[in-house]
Amino acid sequence: MRYFTRPDLAEQIAIQLQGQAVFGDAHNGLFLAAPRRTGKSMFLQHDLRPALATRGCLVIYIDLWSDQRRDPGDLIAEGIAQALADNLGVVARAARKARVESVTIAGTFRIDASKIGKVDGATLPAALEALHRASGKPVALLIDEAQHALTSEAGEVAMAALKSARDQMNRPEQIALMLVMSGSDRDKLLRLVNSNKAPFYGSSIHQMPTLGKRYVEHVAALIAEQRPELAPVDHQTLLDAFQLFGERPQFFHAAIGEALNPLEADQGERFERRVLARAMARREQDAAQMRADFLGLRPLERAVLWRVLEVGRNFRPYDGEALAFYRAQCPGLAITAPKVQAALESLRDRTPSLVWKSARGEYSAHDAAMHAWFSGLVAEGGWPPSDG
Ligand SMILES: Nc1ncnc2c1ncn2[C@@H]1O[C@H](COP(=O)(O)OP(=O)(O)OP(=O)(O)O)[C@@H](O)[C@H]1O
Ligand SMILES: [Mg+2]
Structure with a gap:
């Protein structure tokens, strides 16, 4: 592209x-x-x-x-x-x-x-x-x-x-x-x-301004140029898909490439709709991945990550409120500062790492997308995700 x-x-x-x-x-x-x-x-x-x-x-x-x-x-x-x-x-x-x-x-x-x-x-x-x-x-x-x-x-x-x-x-x-x-x-x-x-x-x-609508227009023009039989290209559907992809061109390109592939069974559906369907699937996949990452953690790690997501910049790993929170989340577990520290270290050392730490001991989720995922679920009453 x-x-x-x-x-x-x-x-x-x-x-x-x-x-x-x-x-x-x-x-x-x-x-x-x-x-x-x-x-x-x-x-x-x-x-x-x-x-x-x-x-x-x-x-x-x-x-x-x-x-x-x-x-x-x-x-x-x-x-x-x-x-x-x-x-x-x-x-x-x-x-x-x-x-x-x-x-x-x-x-x-x-x-x-x-x-x-x-x-x-x-x-x-x-x-x-x-x-x-x-x-x-x-x-x-x-x-x-x-x-x-x-x-x-x-x-x-x-x-x-x-x-x-x-x-x-x-x-x-x-x-x-x-x-x-x-x-x-x-x-x-x-x-x-x-x-x-x-x-x-x-x-x-x-x-920083994202690539936005003008970029989608540029892509639509390229498609119309290379595949004149597809014109007119439905800009709005492509824009919707691009936004669903989080305005990340790489995923958008890949989805377009697949949707335009002549080997794909087309069943009369416009390629723009197929790109959009891929964008929706991608969004679900991303959420499923974060959910799996979260659910794969040990109980204390989960509680610590939850706390990081919930209080953001005000996160203090060992203050009284934080310890009380971990205790409430992990009934029956003796919570001590060294255990919390070990949980934080393991959240940082995983690949991909889930928690970021500055030289001054400040923490945040490693990937900002996780904050968005968390607030989305909280807003729709779906937090915390359950194992079931
Ligand atoms: N202006 C553009 N036109 C076409 N494709 C682009 C453009 N900008 C970025 N891309 C595509 O998006 C991909 C990601 O771009 P880039 O590496 O600049 O993103 P980034 O925000 O720096 O990502 P990261 O957060 O991983 O550092 C690139 O590999 C490229 O394929
Ligand atoms: Mg970069």
Whole structure:
């Protein structure tokens, strides 16, 4: 399927980042949240990145989920070091050859020659400044799955260093460092901005627009082009299906592919209806999977996950109220803090993991979809799911 570009959206965001919008706070860092598989990473890389590059920025994209075994702090440092090496390669090689300890960039700025290619929390602001001076361009740092930084101390340090770099480099009339942080979970991203101690205290989280109706129109046009015998394509049914798929293009594409497959028995039914039927089935499958995951847990794990889902950000695993809740859910079981801790660990260690924990000991469901599933069932009186 051809990539659907959103140049207007990218352009608007670029303007805001450069501090050229009359209102807004994006020049202090832009936080974008959207559910999983809705096209965040693609947008950052294939729309926003070129839009910023066209406007003369040096863009660095770092995905903190690119390797889950690596410390997010190291991934951030490495991404910046790589850009520095790319841009200062000649300078750095010359410096190493001449065995000088520091190199001077753009006439005034000095950076320790050994630090090029080796960046950490302490040197991160200097490295970004050097990059800016050496390239003569504003630097735009796009950090994908930014909430993951909060799961390690090095990651937290890196975030604080980025904030400090932003404050040192940016002036009202000239933005030299732009920060874009994206993630699939609004609640987790919030932890970067919502407390006094949070590195980006005061910034707000924006919902990244999903692909929406225009994307469905683009897909419908492609189908009409490739299979003229199917025109006119029923846009509304396709849009309904796309929304049922949670606006996740991957599932939508697969369903269309199957519905258009000539080997599928067609029985006179329009392909749009078959796509819609698949979307409904998918929704039920997702719910059934979450239900099975939940019911497969031990009683205390279930109670802990329930509590996480119910109180969200206010979850405190061991406070009196939480313990009373677990006891009420697990009659006959002696509930102690170590047992709760073991239950939490096992919820985190499962594959896929069900609970997320920050370096500061804050918790939330790993997949935001689980919160939606929970509230849906609560709203219709279907919670908790029963084994029967
Ligand atoms: N603009 C688009 N046009 C066509 N297909 C797209 C577009 N954006 C995303 N997709 C499809 O959706 C899939 C998911 O996109 P992407 O990886 O960007 O989502 P994400 O929100 O970053 O997901 P995750 O939460 O897993 O990181 C891609 O593999 C691609 O097939
Ligand atoms: Mg992604």
